[in-house]
Amino acid sequence: MMLKVVPRNTVPDNPDQPVPLDFSEAAAESPELRSGPLFGLDAGGLATVLKREGEPAWRGEQIAEAIYHQYITELSSITTLPLALRQKLEGEGWRIGRPEIAKVFQSADGTERYLVECAGAKPETVETVWMPEGDDGEAGDGSEEEQAGEGQPDAKTWRRATVCVSSQVGCAVNCQFCLTARLGLKRNLTAGEIAGQVVAVFDRHNVRVGRDRVNLVFMGMGEPFLNYNNFMAAVRLLVREVGLSPQRMTVSTSGIVPGIERFVQEPGEVRPKLAISLNAPNDEVRAEVMPINRKWPIAAVVDAVRPMRLRPHERITFEYVLLGGVTDRPEQARELARLVRRTGLPAKVNLIAWNPGPDFNYSTPKAETAEQFRYALAGEGIPAYIRQPRGRDIFAACGQLKRTLEA
Numbered sequence: 001m002m003l004k005v006v007p008r009n010t011v012p013d014n015p016d017q018p019v020p021l022d023f024s025e026a027a028a029e030s031p032e033l034r035s036g037p038l039f040g041l042d043a044g045g046l047a048t049v050l051k052r053e054g055e056p057a058w059r060g061e062q063i064a065e066a067i068y069h070q071y072i073t074e075l076s077s078i079t080t081l082p083l084a085l086r087q088k089l090e091g092e093g094w095r096i097g098r099p100e101i102a103k104v105f106q107s108a109d110g111t112e113r114y115l116v117e118c119a120g121a122k123p124e125t126v127e128t129v130w131m132p133e134g135d136d137g138e139a140g141d142g143s144e145e146e147q148a149g150e151g152q153p154d155a156k157t158w159r160r161a162t163v164c165v166s167s168q169v170g171c172a173v174n175c176q177f178c179l180t181a182r183l184g185l186k187r188n189l190t191a192g193e194i195a196g197q198v199v200a201v202f203d204r205h206n207v208r209v210g211r212d213r214v215n216l217v218f219m220g221m222g223e224p225f226l227n228y229n230n231f232m233a234a235v236r237l238l239v240r241e242v243g244l245s246p247q248r249m250t251v252s253t254s255g256i257v258p259g260i261e262r263f264v265q266e267p268g269e270v271r272p273k274l275a276i277s278l279n280a281p282n283d284e285v286r287a288e289v290m291p292i293n294r295k296w297p298i299a300a301v302v303d304a305v306r307p308m309r310l311r312p313h314e315r316i317t318f319e320y321v322l323l324g325g326v327t328d329r330p331e332q333a334r335e336l337a338r339l340v341r342r343t344g345l346p347a348k349v350n351l352i353a354w355n356p357g358p359d360f361n362y363s364t365p366k367a368e369t370a371e372q373f374r375y376a377l378a379g380e381g382i383p384a385y386i387r388q389p390r391g392r393d394i395f396a397a398c399g400q401l402k403r404t405l406e407a
């Protein structure tokens with residue numbers, strides 16, 4: 001009999017339904033789930049699969065340890081499992097099925113961009129970026145005061161790093177300054193495919209969670225809040241199985257109001273920090289550069305954030321792309337400051353001088369223009385930081401991810 005294989009960790013997006021915390025386990029209990037990738041299931045989900053094989057539940061813990069901590073990618077290499085069990089699982093069509101780095105592009109500044117193969121029901125490649133020493137996006141959140149590199153082997157060439165993760169293949173949001181938008185939306189990524197990018201990059205760089213200082217930003221391809229359930233399931237997997245702190249993760253949204261409203265209700269132990277990609281100081285300019293603003297105007301976006309209960313020292317981040325002559329004037333900085341104050345929450349602004357791409361009618365402002373904008377915000381009492389572009393030469397910088405093969 002042919003068994004139907006359902007996509008792992010894919011649940012319908014219904015804004016009225018809270019995301020079940022035991023989601024992964026629920027997926028594993030599906031009677032249709034009889035083979036396929038194990039990566040993406042949490043320890044409970046893996047235990048369910050193993051119990052159905054007549055094995056004790058703790059075998060699930062052993063698989064979770066192997067795939068999320070030891071970065072093992074072949075069932076046959078999990079030596080904590082008896083050989084006969086490994087062979088049985090493989091014979092039934094189970095595999096680890098973690099996304100794999102297929103191509104690496106290296107920047108002169110140390111940044112690496114990866115094409116990551118996701119071999120799901122519909123194989124696709126997505127992009128993930130590794131930025132040793134970060135991109136200054138963390139500036140002002142207190143983390144720069146921590147001891148960098150504590151307890152790391154001397155051989156390491158980086159003291160801290162940021163991984164930029166994709167949530168969809170392509171994007172439907174159509175921001176006018178972004179190369180990813182030109183791909184359109186190909187498909188959502190599953191939770192395993194989102195978390196798998198992180199683990200594949202950790203594997204490449206021998207990252208040890210608990211020893212190394214790595215931040216995650218969900219700012220790669222796609223709009224995480226248009227793939228909300230899978231995104232949050234990936235976050236829970238990264239927190240509970242991989243062992244990362246949600247306070248080391250930041251998700252950026254283009255302003256999907258129903259998504260923000262759900263996100264602010266997420267419990268603190270699995271909620272990343274929030275960044276709103278604002279990019280303009282009023283509806284008129286924003287609707288031009290981000291057509292999504294016609295659906296959710298700027299005031300609705302800012303107001304949706306207001307109920308958020310922040311952790312101690314946490315701040316909301318507003319991302320703001322400076323487009324020469326369009327969004328970079330000092331009076332626009334003062335307008336932006338009023339919006340930021342409207343949240344009533346501790347906040348900061350990350351300024352990003354636009355990263356150029358082919359066939360755009362935008363320009364990158366001069367460094368002194370960006371500095372004047374930052375200064376005008378500071379004059380309004382809003383902390384602002386200019387993010388350093390990383391990996392522009394390999395199309396890895398913000399807004400440049402479109403699976404470019406040359407670089």
Ligand code: SF4
Nearest residue numbers: 171173175178181222
């Ligand atoms: S900036 Fe982000 S949300 Fe906007 S089109 Fe690009 S990937 Fe999508």
